[in-house]
Amino acid sequence: MRRGVTVGASTAIAAYAALQVLGRVAGSTAAERRAVMPGDDxxxxxxxxxxxxxxIQAPPEVVWPWLTQLGWHLAGWYTPRWVDRLLFPDNWPSLDRLDPVLLRDLEEGDVIPDGPPGTAEYVVSRVEPPRLLVLRSTSHIPPGWAEKYGARITWTWTISLTPTPDGSTRAHLRVRGRMAPWWFAAFYVATIVPGRLRHGPRDAARAPAARRGRPGARGVRPGGVLGTPRLATRR
Known part of the structure; x- marks a missing residue:
C-alpha cells in the first residue's frame, strides 16, 4: 500500500513538473527565450x-485585430474549450473568429478586464500596432489572500508579432511575474495559447465580414459595467 502511494505521489509530482516546464516554454525557441523584450523592465x-x-500563416496586420478583442466577457484569451470550461466557467468561451463589436484601437492606459468588475484586470503599458502589446497587472490575487497571506503580484504579458519572409507571423508571448509569498508563484502558468491563433486569422481573412460577429455581444463601458460597446476604459 505504502509503495503504491509513493509511486502515485511520484507520478503526480513528475506530471506537475512536466506541465510546469511545457507550460513555460511551449513552442518557443532557445533564441526567443534568451531575447530581451519590451516589458522585461x-x-x-x-x-x-x-x-x-x-x-501563424497570416501577416501581422491580419493577426493584430485578434489581440484587440482580448478580455473577460470579450473574446476571452484563446484558450482551449476544456480550459475555458474547467478554469473559467464564468467567462464566455474564447472566440474563434473576429467580432466587429469587440474590435478597438488600444492605447496606453486602457484596461482589459480579466474578471468581473473590481477584480482582475490588465493595463496596457505599451502598444505598437500591429507588432507589440504589453500588458501589466497587480490585481491577479484571489479574494482575501492579500489580507490573509500578504499576497501581492506584479506581472506582465508581452505579445510580439514578427513578420517572416514568407508573409507569415511569428507570435511570441512572454509572461514575467513577481509574487509574494514565494509559493504564490506555483499557482501561475500562463493559459493563453498562441497556437489557437494559427487557424483563426487565416480563416477569418477569407471569410465575409458578416460571418465574423457574434450577435448580441456586449462591451465594457467606463467603470466596468456591461452594456453598450465601450471596450477599453481609460485610466
Missing amino acids: LVDDPQMVTNHATT
Whole structure:
C-alpha cells in the first residue's frame, strides 16, 4: 500500500513538473527565450518567466485585430474549450473568429478586464500596432489572500508579432511575474495559447465580414459595467 502511494505521489509530482516546464516554454525557441523584450523592465527579479510561441500563416496586420478583442466577457484569451470550461466557467468561451463589436484601437492606459468588475484586470503599458502589446497587472490575487497571506503580484504579458519572409507571423508571448509569498508563484502558468491563433486569422481573412460577429455581444463601458460597446476604459 505504502509503495503504491509513493509511486502515485511520484507520478503526480513528475506530471506537475512536466506541465510546469511545457507550460513555460511551449513552442518557443532557445533564441526567443534568451531575447530581451519590451516589458522585461517592468518586473524586477521575476520568479516566473513563460515563453509561448507559434507561427501563424497570416501577416501581422491580419493577426493584430485578434489581440484587440482580448478580455473577460470579450473574446476571452484563446484558450482551449476544456480550459475555458474547467478554469473559467464564468467567462464566455474564447472566440474563434473576429467580432466587429469587440474590435478597438488600444492605447496606453486602457484596461482589459480579466474578471468581473473590481477584480482582475490588465493595463496596457505599451502598444505598437500591429507588432507589440504589453500588458501589466497587480490585481491577479484571489479574494482575501492579500489580507490573509500578504499576497501581492506584479506581472506582465508581452505579445510580439514578427513578420517572416514568407508573409507569415511569428507570435511570441512572454509572461514575467513577481509574487509574494514565494509559493504564490506555483499557482501561475500562463493559459493563453498562441497556437489557437494559427487557424483563426487565416480563416477569418477569407471569410465575409458578416460571418465574423457574434450577435448580441456586449462591451465594457467606463467603470466596468456591461452594456453598450465601450471596450477599453481609460485610466
